[in-house]
Amino acid sequence: MVYKPVPATAAAPEVNLGDAFVTTTVDAVVNWGRRNSLWPFPFGTACCAIEFMGMVSSMFDVSRFGAELVRFSPRQADLLIVAGTVTYKQAPVLRRIYDQMLEPKWVISAGACATSGGFYDCYCTVPGIDEIIPVDIYIAGCPPRPEAFLEAIVQLQKKIDRENRNERAIIGGAA
Amino acid sequence: MSAAADTACPAIQAGLTAEAILALLAPLGGAKDPADRWGLTVIVPREQLRAAMQLLRDGETTRFDLCLDVAGIDYLGYPDWRGPRFAVSYPLKSTVFRHRVTIKVQVDEDDASVPSLHDVWSSCDWAERETWDQYGIVFAGHPNLKRLLNHHEFVGHPLRKDYPCQKRQKLSVNDPMVDQLQAKLRALGYEILEQPAVTPGMPLTQKEIAK
Numbered sequence: 001m002v003y004k005p006v007p008a009t010a011a012a013p014e015v016n017l018g019d020a021f022v023t024t025t026v027d028a029v030v031n032w033g034r035r036n037s038l039w040p041f042p043f044g045t046a047c048c049a050i051e052f053m054g055m056v057s058s059m060f061d062v063s064r065f066g067a068e069l070v071r072f073s074p075r076q077a078d079l080l081i082v083a084g085t086v087t088y089k090q091a092p093v094l095r096r097i098y099d100q101m102l103e104p105k106w107v108i109s110a111g112a113c114a115t116s117g118g119f120y121d122c123y124c125t126v127p128g129i130d131e132i133i134p135v136d137i138y139i140a141g142c143p144p145r146p147e148a149f150l151e152a153i154v155q156l157q158k159k160i161d162r163e164n165r166n167e168r169a170i171i172g173g174a175a
Numbered sequence: 176m177s178a179a180a181d182t183a184c185p186a187i188q189a190g191l192t193a194e195a196i197l198a199l200l201a202p203l204g205g206a207k208d209p210a211d212r213w214g215l216t217v218i219v220p221r222e223q224l225r226a227a228m229q230l231l232r233d234g235e236t237t238r239f240d241l242c243l244d245v246a247g248i249d250y251l252g253y254p255d256w257r258g259p260r261f262a263v264s265y266p267l268k269s270t271v272f273r274h275r276v277t278i279k280v281q282v283d284e285d286d287a288s289v290p291s292l293h294d295v296w297s298s299c300d301w302a303e304r305e306t307w308d309q310y311g312i313v314f315a316g317h318p319n320l321k322r323l324l325n326h327h328e329f330v331g332h333p334l335r336k337d338y339p340c341q342k343r344q345k346l347s348v349n350d351p352m353v354d355q356l357q358a359k360l361r362a363l364g365y366e367i368l369e370q371p372a373v374t375p376g377m378p379l380t381q382k383e384i385a386k
Contacts, residue, residue: 089326092349123333123340124325 027165034078034104035160038067038153041077041101043094046084048111048143055146065153074100079156080133083143085113086126098133104168106160108152109135112142191236196276199234203227208279216264216277224280225290231267231276232295239267239276242292245302247310251336260284261312265292282312291317309334319355326350348373 042052055062062068071077074097086094098107109129112118115138117127129135136159137152193215197207203223208216219227231239248262261282268275280289291314292299303314304323311332314320322329326346331338351371360367 088344088346089349092346121341123338123342123344127343 027163030165031161031163035157036066038065038079038106038156039069039071039077040067040079040081041071041074041097042081042083043097044081044083045086045090046111046113046143048083048114051143051146052081052083052110052149055149060146060150062150062153065150065157067153074098075102077101078105080105080107081110081149082107082114082129083110085118085120086129086132087124088126089124091126091132094129095132106136106156107133108137108139108149108156110139110149110152111144112140115140118142191272191274196237199230199237200227203230208277211277214275214277216279218279218281221280221282221289224278225292225295227278228265228292228295231278236272238269238271240270240296241268242266242296242298242302243268245292245299245306247306247312247334249310249334249336261287261310263289263306263312287311288313288315290315291320293317308332311335 042049044050044052054060056068056070067079074080078101080098080101082094098105107129109115113120113125114129117125119142121127126132137156139148139152141148193207196215197205197217199205200217200219203226204220205217205223205227208218210216231237243266244264246264246266248264250256250258250260250262259281261284263280263282265278265280266275267278282289287310289312291303293303293314293316300317300319301323303317304320306312307314307317307320308322308325309332321327325333326344327350328346328348329344331342333340351373353371357367
């Protein structure tokens with residue numbers, strides 16, 4: 001088809017392109033991509049990890065929320081899910097796994113033990129993994145049901161949606 | 176088990192009753208523990224422990240070939256207790272005759288030491304390490320008496336009744352815990368080319384470093 005291009009007006013040249021593009025912000029596009037494609041790394045040490053398996057499997061199906069690609073190398077993951085009791089003997093291992101993950105990264109503390117030590121109020125259990133690594137979302141329950149895991153994923157997606165490149169850079173994360 | 180099977184059991188043919196075990200251990204100073212109301216527990220003096228255990232393992236009528244556990248006991252705060260503070264309890268089982276007995280050694284707090292049985296039953300190796308770790312009872316002659324459950328920077332013995340159970344002890348550098356594995360591999364002719372990485376872990380606060 002041969003046609004004659006319409007001359008662009010000097011004031012607003014983009015109106016001539018019609019629906020060919022939309023305007024947005026970098027944050028909105030980047031966050032949209034990140035929140036819908038979380039790659040979880042399961043740090044499962046107890047029964048909460050069984051519920052995590054329930055969330056990933058077909059019955060509850062976390063792939064509806066775009067986080068089904070479970071990785072077993074921290075270098076390939078951006079969401080650390082700590083599901084279970086963490087002892088002081090394990091703490092350096094958890095810290096190292098977190099350090100090995102690339103920015104941007106998020107952490108979900110799943111269940112009573114990871115969140116507060118749970119009922120292990122004793123000499124060997126870390127009273128909450130936030131003593132070791134920063135945590136974005138806490139899940140209550142002993143163990144939490146798979147629906148609670150899904151709720152945590154949704155809450156984390158909302159949190160990622162509100163993220164701001166400049167703020168991430170200020171607190172030390174990659175933009 | 177039917178009556179016929181009972182009489183076919185060599186141990187019972189040999190008359191292995193509670194009285195027989197007590198009679199066997201009596202020359203070594205063994206005495207029945209009246210506190211055990213369900214099974215048979217024999218208290219043996221510490222000096223005769225190894226002799227008694229070897230007798231129970233190798234005896235034709237006893238054949239206790241399994242040491243199920245090495246359990247520490249701390250009697251601190253036990254009602255009306257006048258004996259030594261600690262005890263070590265060894266539940267034994269015979270897979271040949273299917274009978275059980277528990278051997279108990281009383282241990283003083285000032286000299287908390289028991290001869291090691293790692294060469295009598297190899298299951299005692301790690302079990303004794305655990306009992307040392309949790310109760311601070313030394314197993315004399317053990318080849319590798321290091322902590323099993325708690326981390327290597329841990330101070331104290333947490334299952335002692337006077338340990339403050341809510342005291343937390345952070346670990347700054349982890350221990351790869353492959354020394355025994357590497358010794359076994361070397362014995363099989365393997366050469367260890369690279370040691371596992373030691374992970375610097377939990378950052379300690381300045382207050383904790385000062386301690």
